[in-house]
Amino acid sequence: MSTHRELASSARPEIKVRKPSFRFSEVPRYWLWGNARATAMANALNLVFPAGERFFIRSVKHFVDRLAREWDDPELLEQVRRFMGQEVRHGMEHERFFEALVAQGYEIRSFVEWYERIAYGIIEKNSSPKLRLAVTVALEHFTAMFAERALTRPVLSEHAHPAMRDLLSWHACEELEHKSVAFDVLQRVDPSYALRIAGLACASSALVYFWIAGAHHLMKQEPPERRRPSREELRVAREHNVLLNGEFLRAFLDYLRPDFHPAQKDDYHLAREWLARNGEAIGVA
Ligand SMILES: [Fe+2]
Ligand SMILES: [Fe+2]
Numbered sequence: 001m002s003t004h005r006e007l008a009s010s011a012r013p014e015i016k017v018r019k020p021s022f023r024f025s026e027v028p029r030y031w032l033w034g035n036a037r038a039t040a041m042a043n044a045l046n047l048v049f050p051a052g053e054r055f056f057i058r059s060v061k062h063f064v065d066r067l068a069r070e071w072d073d074p075e076l077l078e079q080v081r082r083f084m085g086q087e088v089r090h091g092m093e094h095e096r097f098f099e100a101l102v103a104q105g106y107e108i109r110s111f112v113e114w115y116e117r118i119a120y121g122i123i124e125k126n127s128s129p130k131l132r133l134a135v136t137v138a139l140e141h142f143t144a145m146f147a148e149r150a151l152t153r154p155v156l157s158e159h160a161h162p163a164m165r166d167l168l169s170w171h172a173c174e175e176l177e178h179k180s181v182a183f184d185v186l187q188r189v190d191p192s193y194a195l196r197i198a199g200l201a202c203a204s205s206a207l208v209y210f211w212i213a214g215a216h217h218l219m220k221q222e223p224p225e226r227r228r229p230s231r232e233e234l235r236v237a238r239e240h241n242v243l244l245n246g247e248f249l250r251a252f253l254d255y256l257r258p259d260f261h262p263a264q265k266d267d268y269h270l271a272r273e274w275l276a277r278n279g280e281a282i283g284v285a
Contacts, residue, residue, distance in 0.1 A: 013176075013177050013268045013271060013272060014177070015079055015082035015083060015086065015174075015177045015178050015181070016082070016086075016174075016177070017082055017085035017086050017089060018086075018089065018170070018174070018284040019089060019283070019284065020093070020166070020170050020282040020283050020284045021282065021283045022093065022096075022097075022163045022166055022167050022282065023163050024096060024097050024099070024100035024163055024167075025100065025103070026161070026163060027097075027100050027104075027161050027163050027164055028104075028161060029104045029105075031160060031161035031164050032155075032159060032160050032161075032164070033159045033160075033236055035232070035233050035236060036219065036222050036226040036227075036233070037215075037219070037229055037233045037236075037237060038159075038233070038236055038237070038240070038241075040215045040218040040219045040222075041211075041215050041241060042160075042164070042168075043101060043106075043214075043215075043218055044211050044212075044213075044214030044215040044217075044218060045146075045211060045214075046094050046097055046098075046101075047098070047101075047108060047111060047112055047115070047214045048115060048207075048210050048211060048214055049090065049091065049094040050090075050091040050092075050094045050095040050098075051091075051112070051115065051116050051119070051120060052119075052139065053087040053088075053090050053091040053094075054087075054091055055119075055120060055124060055132075055136070056087050056136045056139065056140070056182065057084045057087050057088065058124075058132070059129070059132040059133045059135070059136040059182075060080060060083065060084065060133065060136060060181075060182055060185055061084065062129045062132070062133070063129070063133065063185055063188075063189050064077070064080060066189070067080065067185065067188065070188075071188055073188075076181075076184055076185070076188075079178070079181045079184075080181060080185060082178065083178040083181040083182065086174045086177070086178055089174075090171050090174065093167060093171070094167075094171075097164075097167065098112075105221075106218060106221055107221065108217075108218075110217075111213070111214055111217040115210050115213070115214070119206060119210060123202075123206070127202075130189060130190050130195060131195070131198060131199060131202065133182065133185065133186050133189060133199070134186060134195050134196055134198060134199025134200075134202075135199045135202050135203045135206075136182050136199075136203075137182045137183050137185075137186045137196065137199055138196070138199045138200040138202075138203035138204065138255065139203045139207065140175070140178075140179060140181075140182045140183065140262070141179075141183075141200075141251065141255050141262060142203070142204070142207060142248075142251060143175045143179075144175055144176060144179040144262060144265075145242070145247065145248075145251040146172065146175070146242070147171070147172035147173070147175040147176050147179075147270075148172075148176070148265070148267050148270065149242070149247065150168055150169055150172040151169060151172050151173070151176075151267075151270040151271070151274055152270065153240075155240055156168055156169055166278065166281070166282050169274055169278065170275075170278075170282055170284070172270075172271070172274075173270075173271035173274050173275050174271070176267055176268055176270060176271040177268065177271055179262045179263075180261070180262045180263045183261065183262050186199075193258055196255075197256065200252065200255050200256070204248075204252055208243065208248075212243075
């Protein structure tokens, strides 16, 4: 298929596996906007990321041998290796943040065990390898949407604790770098529109369900006065929560286009620029 060849000769950035360092011990309990609700939504994403990223790796890895055997495309194969390397590091860093959440007094184990049992012990085990790959591709599309927002809006740069701003911005940069990889693998394995959309349906419902369940689990642990949203919290949620401000829906609809490809949105420069400005501070320059 020509799409991949066209991308290879374009300005697609190098996919680089980096090993940054973050000091989570200094992160306060309400690290985003000083706001329990916004922080719970962000922390819940943190809780679902590590197992999710291990799932992405398994889903793509399943097809690596076939990729090497059946398609003469060493460049894509190398990108797949680097995509897996980046996702391993993301999972590790987000899992390190779990310890900070526990130190802040949150009980997270019961949620993480429940989520992993349902999502990967039951749903993944009963899905075909092609559907798992299609789900991964759709989730990569949503992570690219989160990444673009993270690097272009003031949410992290102005309202987050620096360690979390750096963790999420570094993750965002690498998500943009590798945003086409799983998609290109799916195009080789099975370019069917129906499969891609089945992946979207499963991915979006699972993401929303587990994300909200995680946020609910964390909010339940807040003192009663923090559980009632203030006017400011409601305003922030309406404007910036992607489930409420229409951005999740727009990303969903964008993916429905039959000619969709992640690289149609040229936002790689956001990653280059952020890393050029901040790479040294997080030890990856
Ligand atoms: Fe990631
Ligand atoms: Fe990713």
